[in-house]
Amino acid sequence: MSRILVIRLGALGDFIQSFPPFAAIRGHHAADHITLLTTAPFAALAARAPWFDAIRLDPRPAWWNLRGLAALRRQLRGFDLVYDLQTSARSSRYFWLAGRPRWSGIAPGCALPHANPRRDFLHTSERQREQLAMAGISTFPAPELAWLTGGAQPAEIAPPYAVLAPGAAPHRPEKRWPAARFGEIAALLAARGTTPLVIGSAAEAPLAAEIRAQAAATIDLTGRTTLADLGPVLAGAALVIGNDTGPMHLATLLGRPAIVLFSSASDPAITAPRYPDGGWPVILAAADLADLPVARVAAALP
Structure with a gap:
């Protein structure tokens, strides 16, 4: 069983637009352990969803906060594969804190880059779907929302x-x-x-x-x-x-x-x-x- 990390921090609209990618990742890694790294406002909602086995909170420490960065580093370590759906400058720096694991995102040097120079001109839904496709996910079921x-x-x-x-x-x-x-x-x-x-x-x-x-x-x-x-x-x-x-x-x-x-x-x-x-x-x-x-x-x- 592989250990998978998904990073999605916010805001609310962005988090909700990631429901289909969450479902696709869960379907692709049905037998694996999936952890979501998010922020406090979305933790309770994510805990009810069927896509994650664990939720971790990102305290978003300032870059000068060495103690906070050390704690975040511990949260990011130990994963076999990371899907960075936030794809911000901040979350891309987490690639290095995480020890450079297999990484889907835009972090320089990552193994599974979203290599589309026009990605910022795509709608969020198309951009995330393309990112996951480039990482090897080919099935995108509609997310189950009965929960x-x-x-x-x-x-x-x-x-x-x-x-x-x-x-x-x-x-x-x-x-x-x-x-x-x-x-x-x-x-x-x-x-x-x-x-x-x-x-x-x-x-x-x-x-x-x-x-x-x-x-x-x-x-x-x-x-x-x-x-x-x-x-x-x-x-x-x-x-x-x-x-x-x-x-x-x-x-x-x-x-x-x-x-x-x-x-x-x-x-x-x-x-x-x-x-x-x-x-x-x-x-x-x-x-x-x-x-x-x-x-x-x-x-x-x-």
Whole structure:
């Protein structure tokens, strides 16, 4: 039995886009022991998934932190093969900390390089699939997600409902469509008989309050769902509308109809959520999301 390490640190959307590669690695190494190196926000979700035998947390020590680097070095040693799905400058340096094992990634001198000079112009899903193919993985099954969708939904939810994801990472305000415009869409959905439902962190509760001020039927789930809890909520949605954030990647992976809003802060050709068959959700883009009119989003509603 070989010891396999998979490196995927974040962010949430990137982590979710790696579900298909995780499934492919598990299928290719069915009899091997697979460890995931990730960061704390994703550990609980990864522990529930069927793809890993162990989870290790990367404390991401500063390069001057010799004690932290020594601890990380111990975590990286002892593996027969490493799949670096993060492929960042940081994770590539781990190749040396790990003792230069067989390595799939972009670390200089690694045995299984993703040798495509245009890799940074590929969508994340194509880039990771090509990386694994170059490392010898030829079968890419759709990831089994029953472990994620089988839980109970909050009691107040009843179909039909539409999920709104008005938030974004706190340091990326430019990725947010104004909450008041989400409120207008929520009112339109409610008038059509579809209950709006807002998801997000507790810090995004003010966004939900602004939406509810325009559509009183809206259900506020901000701060009430972990990443794992989102599975059954998104799986039952008639529609999901949101900014370019992690939950939108999960919604499309679950095959839900989705409208994703992009500013110039991200390139949808490289980072947009995708369906399991490779299809694309509805993508509405504006250089500044403050310039995206409600009418354009309303026209995209099914």
